[in-house]
Amino acid sequence: MIDLRSDLLTGPTPAMLAAAAAAAGGLHFGLREDPQQRALERRLAEMLAHEDALVFPTCTMANLTAALLLGRRGTRAVLQRDAHVLTSEAGGLSAFAGLIPDPLPGDAAMPDVESWERAGAVGDEQKPRASLFVLENTHNRAGGIAVPPDYSREVIAIARAAGVALHLDGSRIFNAAAALGTSVADLASGFDMVAVSLNKTFGAPIGAALAGSRALIDQAVTVRQRLGGGIRPTGPAAAATLAGLDDSHVAATHALAATLAQGLASIPGLRVDALDTRTNIVVAEVAGDGFTAPQLCDRLARDGLLALPFDIRRLRFITYRGINARDIDAAIVIVERVMREPLIAS
Structure with a gap:
């Protein structure tokens, strides 16, 4: 079975497993007591150009913690269309943080900067004000588009002028940096808080981290605990994650x-913008009156290929460490064969 549903399936390297085994003898009780955890958090804070960082079980929880700390209940959280915090995080912005999601029109990854400006402007008393801008980089449902630092800086300047806080959902920020030929720090600087996934890119046993000022991260420890996300003991998992941060496989994926x-893109009945595929996400759209995306995913699974349906027409494939060129060649053959099959309701 070739599983291209998510880079969450990235496995640890031998070096990561060895580091975890070496740290297994020194377990610690406190929420930030373990020296391996503290070393990992210091390294991540440095990489993300912030004062401090805190490990989290998931990036969803890290994003929610940032929303709770930066947003104000009853105000708007302005974000890109189809942002992960809107489509795939169970409504946490509203249910827990009391924020009103306000997705911008136009291009999903990079809406016109004027849209951000209008969204941050103070309107009349009948419209809730914006208290938080959330930017996702890379943008998952836009096909893994990497948002360049110049665009982010324009959004940051608009937010600062409007007195609006900024959070970066940098779940795949390491992919964005590799695609744009820049540093993670360049993409993360200027935001109040930055969330990153560690399991997706590196196959780390610690799922994510949240970076920000020391004052914000001190508060994040309490919020994380309130959400049930305190991780103890962390030593082996943190050691493995730390050992994986220098792995250079991203460009290959x-x-x-x-x-x-x-x-x-060469298969009739599918639309794929191959030129816009710059990172590890491929989004295909089923054209015409044939398969729906869920039906196609079911057929592909029968033939040994797993993909993720986004909606009725779109499905996603993701490459990651552990997938090789032979897998990709086989995946293309499977999709081409299935797309030639007649659609018979089952």
């Missing part, structure tokens, strides 16, 4: 995704 996108 992007090359595999580009090959996949080119192959899928």
